[in-house]
Amino acid sequence: MPVGTIHVDGLRCFARHGVLPQERVVGNVFEVSLVLKVSAGAAMVGDCLDATVNYAEIVDVVREVMAEPSALLENVAWRIKEALSQRFERIAGGTVCVYKLQPPMSAELSRVGFSFSW
Secondary structure (H helix, E strand, O other): OOEEEEEEEEEEEEEOOOOOHHHHHHOEEEEEEEEEEEEOHHHHHHOOHHHOOOHHHHHHHHHHHHOOOOOOHHHHHHHHHHHHHHHOOOEEEEEEEEEEOOOOOOOOOOOEEEEEEO
16 A cells, blocks of 8 residues: 655744743744654545645644643654554654754754654
């Protein structure tokens, strides 16, 4: 059965992740990008939403995970992977990227982040 790739790129969420207590109080804008490998043959041939993973449902799961604070982006990325894998049996692997867009550091940069693949 063909394996396809679903991309969710640049999903922005307000959340309260961070090591510093101030980050948990003030919060920050985060960006999540996903590349998910899914069994896609039936959807490709049959043109039926039930034969794939619904993008809107993926976004809902990510938002739910992002709402629960974590100290580390590594933990956030792992929790996103676990939640998606438990919810959608068609996901066979992928990559999760989580970025903090305004990190509390004295450096000029666009973002910091963590990603991993499974």
